Amino acid sequence: MSLPRITHLPSGRLLSTILHHQLLLPSIIPLTVPKRAVIQGEYRRPGQPKKTKFAWQKINFNFSKGLEAIKKHFTLLKKEFTDRWVGPEGKPIVEHMLEQNRVVWEFRGPESLREWTVSSDREIGGHSEAYLKLGRNNNTCFLYGTLSSTPPRDGETRYSGYCTMRSKQPLASFDRKKHHDWSSFNTLQLRVRGDGRPWMINVSAETYFSHQKDDIYCYFLYTRGGPYWQDVKIPFSKFFLTHRGRVQDDQHPVWLDKVNTIGFTLGDKADGPFQLEIDFIGVCKDYAHTEEFAYEAYKRNPEV
Amino acid sequence: MKGSRCLHQLKSLRLLSHAGRRLPAAAGDSGALFRLHSSSLLGGSQCPQREVLRHFHSSPACTKSQPARFVQEEDKTRDKSLVAHDDLFEQVAKETKTKATFNKVIDVYTKRDIRRRGHVEFIYAALKKMPEFGVEKDLTVYNKLLDVFPKEVFVPQNFIQRMFNHYPRQQECGVQLLEQMESYGIMPNIETKVLLVQIFGEKTHPMRKYQRIMYWFPRFMHANPFPIPKQLPEDPVDLARFSLTRMANDWDAKVTVYQLPCTDITDSGAEVTLPHIVGIQSPSQMEALAKHNPCRPVFVEGPFPLWMRKTCVYYYVLRADPAPPEEKIEEPYDPERCLMYPLQLDLDLDRDLGDDESFDVEDLDEGPVFAMCMTSQGDQATLNQWISGLQQSNPILGQIPTLFRLGAGPRELQGVGDTDSTSGTWFPSHAHKEEADPGEDAEAVVEEEPRRSQGVKQ
Numbered sequence: 001m002s003l004p005r006i007t008h009l010p011s012g013r014l015l016s017t018i019l020h021h022q023l024l025l026p027s028i029i030p031l032t033v034p035k036r037a038v039i040q041g042e043y044r045r046p047g048q049p050k051k052t053k054f055a056w057q058k059i060n061f062n063f064s065k066g067l068e069a070i071k072k073h074f075t076l077l078k079k080e081f082t083d084r085w086v087g088p089e090g091k092p093i094v095e096h097m098l099e100q101n102r103v104v105w106e107f108r109g110p111e112s113l114r115e116w117t118v119s120s121d122r123e124i125g126g127h128s129e130a131y132l133k134l135g136r137n138n139n140t141c142f143l144y145g146t147l148s149s150t151p152p153r154d155g156e157t158r159y160s161g162y163c164t165m166r167s168k169q170p171l172a173s174f175d176r177k178k179h180h181d182w183s184s185f186n187t188l189q190l191r192v193r194g195d196g197r198p199w200m201i202n203v204s205a206e207t208y209f210s211h212q213k214d215d216i217y218c219y220f221l222y223t224r225g226g227p228y229w230q231d232v233k234i235p236f237s238k239f240f241l242t243h244r245g246r247v248q249d250d251q252h253p254v255w256l257d258k259v260n261t262i263g264f265t266l267g268d269k270a271d272g273p274f275q276l277e278i279d280f281i282g283v284c285k286d287y288a289h290t291e292e293f294a295y296e297a298y299k300r301n302p303e304v
Numbered sequence: 305m306k307g308s309r310c311l312h313q314l315k316s317l318r319l320l321s322h323a324g325r326r327l328p329a330a331a332g333d334s335g336a337l338f339r340l341h342s343s344s345l346l347g348g349s350q351c352p353q354r355e356v357l358r359h360f361h362s363s364p365a366c367t368k369s370q371p372a373r374f375v376q377e378e379d380k381t382r383d384k385s386l387v388a389h390d391d392l393f394e395q396v397a398k399e400t401k402t403k404a405t406f407n408k409v410i411d412v413y414t415k416r417d418i419r420r421r422g423h424v425e426f427i428y429a430a431l432k433k434m435p436e437f438g439v440e441k442d443l444t445v446y447n448k449l450l451d452v453f454p455k456e457v458f459v460p461q462n463f464i465q466r467m468f469n470h471y472p473r474q475q476e477c478g479v480q481l482l483e484q485m486e487s488y489g490i491m492p493n494i495e496t497k498v499l500l501v502q503i504f505g506e507k508t509h510p511m512r513k514y515q516r517i518m519y520w521f522p523r524f525m526h527a528n529p530f531p532i533p534k535q536l537p538e539d540p541v542d543l544a545r546f547s548l549t550r551m552a553n554d555w556d557a558k559v560t561v562y563q564l565p566c567t568d569i570t571d572s573g574a575e576v577t578l579p580h581i582v583g584i585q586s587p588s589q590m591e592a593l594a595k596h597n598p599c600r601p602v603f604v605e606g607p608f609p610l611w612m613r614k615t616c617v618y619y620y621v622l623r624a625d626p627a628p629p630e631e632k633i634e635e636p637y638d639p640e641r642c643l644m645y646p647l648q649l650d651l652d653l654d655r656d657l658g659d660d661e662s663f664d665v666e667d668l669d670e671g672p673v674f675a676m677c678m679t680s681q682g683d684q685a686t687l688n689q690w691i692s693g694l695q696q697s698n699p700i701l702g703q704i705p706t707l708f709r710l711g712a713g714p715r716e717l718q719g720v721g722d723t724d725s726t727s728g729t730w731f732p733s734h735a736h737k738e739e740a741d742p743g744e745d746a747e748a749v750v751e752e753e754p755r756r757s758q759g760v761k762q
Contacts (some may be wrong), residue, residue, distance in 0.1 A: 014631065031749055098658040103665050159487075189663070196611040198528070222528045225610040226551030227621050227673050247520060255620070269487075270614045280665045304497075304506040 049277040054096035076173035089181070101284040102187075104180065105167065105262075107141040110134060112199040120145065120163035125152030135277050142192075147266065161271065166202070166263035179206055186256075187235045187286045191279035194223025194230070199276065200265050203239055206258035213245045217254040221264065229279060237291045250300070253293040305441050310447060360555040393433045399436040403445060406430075410448055422454050424477045431484050441488050443496075450481060450499045459505035466507060478503070478510030480504075484518065532612045540565060544582035544678035547610055547617050551676060557586035564682070579681035581690050585674070585697070589752075593674045593698050597631065601705040602674065604691065607682045608711075619678045620687060622694070626671040674698075684708055 021229070083090035091099075106112065113132055130145035149161030157249040170178040199221040209213055217239035224230055236256060241248045262281065266274055392413060396405045414424055430449055434440040458471040469475065478500070485492060493516060504510050530550065537543045545559050561583040570576055596602070606620030637647040677690045687708065695701040 095657060096554065098656070100658065100661055101663045102661055106665060136670070137668075159689050191665075191668075195609045196530075213679075220524070220527055222530060224530045224550065224553070225547075225612075226553070226619075227608070227623070227676065228551075228553060229668065240430055247516070249516070270611060272611070272616050273609060275609070276610070279668055280663065282665070284661070284663070301507070304515070 058140050063082060073175075079175060083139055097121060099184070101282055102182075102185065103280050103282040103283040105278075107134065107280070108139060111139075113141060115168050116141070116165055117168055118143065118163070118165045121160045122153075123156060124160070126150070126160040127155055128161055128163050130165070132165060137292045140277045140279050142275065142277050143264070144273070146271075146273050147268075148271050149269050161269060162265060162267035163274075164202075164263055165266035167261045169260050177206075177260075182236075182256040182259055182283050185283040185285045186237070186289055187233050187284050188281070189227050189231065189233045189284050190221075190281045191231050192221070192223060193228070193277040193279075194221075195265060195275050196225030196226060197270070197274055197276075198268055200267075201234065201239075202260060202261075202263040202265060203236075203254055204261045204263070206253055206260055212243075216242050216263075218242050223276070233284075233286070235286065235289045235291065237289070238294045240295055250297055251293070251295045252297065336667060393429065397436070403442060404437045405694045406434070406437040406445060406590055407448060408438050410452060413450055422451065422455050423454070427452055427481060431481060434484070440484070441490060443485075443490050443493060446481065446485050446490065446492075447495050447499060450478070450496065450503070450511050453478070453503040455502045458503060458508075460508070470508070471504075475504060475509045479513050482510060482513045486517055486521075490647040492517060493527075496677045522717070528588060536612060536615055540680060541580050541582055543615070544580065547612060548582060548584040548619070548676055548678060550612075551610065551619065552584050552586060554588070556588070557584050559584045562677075562690055566638065568661075577681075579679050579686055581677060581679045581686060581693070583626065583675055583677035583690055583694065585676075585694070589672070589674050589697060592672045594700055594703060596672075596674075596700065597627070598700065598703040600624060600627070601707045603707045603709050604687050604702075606687075606711060618682065620677050620682065620690070621673055622675040622677075622691070624668040624671050681711060 001034065079090075083121050088096050105115070113134065115130060118132045119128050120126070120128040122128060127148035127150055128146060130143065132141060134140070134141050135142035143163075143165050145163055147161050147163060149159070151157045151160040170180065172178045187206045190204075200218050201221050202216045202218050204216050207213060210296040219234055219239045221232060221234070236254055241254075264278075266276075368756075392409050396409050399405060410430065413423075414420065427449060430452075434445070439445040453474065458474050458520050460466040460470040482492070497514060500511050500514055537546060541561060541564060548559055549557065560583050563578060563582055565580040566578050568576045568578060602622055602624045604620060604622055607618035608621065610617050610619055639647070641647065676693055677687075679690070687710075690705055691701060
């Protein structure tokens with residue numbers, strides 16, 4: 001299903017086909033579709049020049065920053081070596097094997113906000129705003145802003161008006177990618193306080209092929225609104241696969257052994273201010289939940 | 305406009321082709337004109353028992369002899385100039401835009417030309433104009449618009465046509481129509497399916513889109529654990545009642561209407577609009593308030609937004625800060641509260657790490673919430689009225705100092721913190737009695753609850 005994000009309409013090429021027909025070509029001429037490359041880099045707003053920077057130009061040769069970076073990376077490296085003596089992933093093995101609940105993100109101080117990236121459709125030229133700060137008593141994170149669904153006037157965007165908060169990819173020493181291993185859990189639990197808007201939780205896992213880069217597993221987060229905290233429990237079997245905002249036909253459950261990021265996005269086409277407060281995000285193992293996957297994989301060529 | 309350009313091209317090429325050019329029947333071509341030519345060649349080889357519907361597949365020579373039938377349009381002139389299909393809608397726009405006029409435009413279009421020239425552009429224009437006419441959530445209108453497509457022309461006849469995206473522009477148009485239905489959350493019905501099969505055939509993109517909608521929509525239709533009715537109540541008091549019961553999450557909570565909205569004309573002739581004040585409080589909140597220490601203040605905070613689909617309402621909260629640890633009293637459970645099972649067990653059992661089901665997170669104690677209210681005008685006077693109304697059932701409010709922490713108003717909230725109160729004023733509650741304006745509750749309005757604000761003056 002199309003989440004209200006950008007959709008690129010292939011422009012009609014009626015004129016070219018009419019011209020082709022005038023040449024009396026007997027063969028079938030398929031309609032030319034604009035080149036939408038499957039592998040894409042960063043989004044480039046239409047009208048902006050292509051910035052081709054060579055690889056060596058991207059390196060920053062700043063001395064003090066370099067020293068800080070060395071210190072940080074070697075500390076992380078040392079921690080990695082010493083953690084192995086404690087147990088897998090730095091926890092004693094008893095805890096690693098038997099734990100039922102794990103709090104993955106807890107917003108108890110300003111450094112917890114640095115793990116999150118907030119963006120809105122301002123990047124594509126829209127008018128929404130989104131900000132992140134610590135909530136009352138520095139105990140929660142407070143995501144707030146305004147949504148505006150006027151699409152940017154670039155000729156190809158039709159829908160707009162979204163904002164998102166996404167966790168950063170966990171990094172080991174020397175900026176190597178690290179993944180969350182949630183294979184022993186089956187439920188996502190969070191405590192939120194929203195304002196009644198329906199949000200969407202996006203879990204992004206590590207993929208092998210570059211085509212799968214934008215594969216995101218999504219599910220809805222319905223907030224009740226009001227002054228009370230809301231405990232939300234979503235089993236991972238309910239997450240459905242989407243790619244670039246479109247729900248895919250062949251579905252499979254999310255593989256929890258290499259989870260990269262989690263994100264919250266709002267795009268409910270209601271213009272106005274929004275707010276969401278999150279207390280903590282954790283994963284737990286619910287023994288009562290035995291469902292493996294909530295959606296059947298149906299046939300590739302089903303009958304009507 | 306692209307539509308007018310295409311139409312112009314089609315009209316100009318029609319003039320050219322009438323000069324005697326015959327184009328070979330090529331599958332996969334687009335445009336109304338060439339479809340006509342190609343199907344005219346196919347039309348000769350059709351079985352004679354086809355229905356009358358296919359009479360427009362006959363050769364253009366025959367149709368030229370038939371008089372063109374024109375339905376009376378609004379301006380009654382035969383439009384020979386460049387006409388974008390938007391113009392039809394704009395002509396109607398001078399009258400009121402309703403579903404009936406929208407249907408009339410579609411009828412005018414379908415009856416105007418039996419060949420339905422430019423139907424793709426017309427459908428795109430109609431889809432864009434739907435919100436203006438207010439019919440974007442109406443399934444019958446979508447079905448009627450889908451009916452504009454000529455039937456059985458775009459159905460692929462053999463495997464090559466099925467492979468090669470037969471009539472791609474029309475298929476894309478069908479997909480866009482279904483996508484607009486999907487984005488407004490309208491579930492298609494069997495009539496849509498029949499129309500799609502008649503127009504595009506099975507195993508085509510619009511049919512696949514329809515199947516996807518029919519697969520995913522029923523799954524997510526009732527996914528909301530806090531469902532909101534499609535039609536929210538129009539009356540602000542009813543809306544406030546509904547949203548307060550939604551937020552309170554307590555069956556025992558009672559909604560009280562402290563003031564109904566009305567317009568009053570004072571002696572000087574000025575109009576005074578009185579806002580509605582609807583409050584909610586549950587018995588457990590009343591108990592908690594009764595046990596509250598009078599030395600510590602309570603705060604009236606707001607306005608906080610609550611969204612229900614596309615409506616945003618604002619509510620105010622009466623709460624207190626959490627009591628410091630030394631003042632917390634652990635009251636033992638009353639064993640007679642529940643006779644089914646014991647509420648407290650003094651067993652000396654240890655839980656293993658594998659059985660621990662609680663999260664290792666400190667419990668956020670933000671203090672109790674004593675009551676909530678909704679009003680259209682969130683100034684201090686109105687909220688004062690609410691507090692005085694609350695005082696009827698919670699007499700302790702007379703001794704507790706009330707602090708007003710009102711936000712910037714129904715705008716983007718800055719998040720009221722502990723240290724910064726934008727307009728915090730110290731307003732001792734014993735001054736409520738003098739401040740309550742007698743002029744505000746002089747209406748003789750019959751309500752189901754007794755008027756709380758009248759009893760304040762003692």
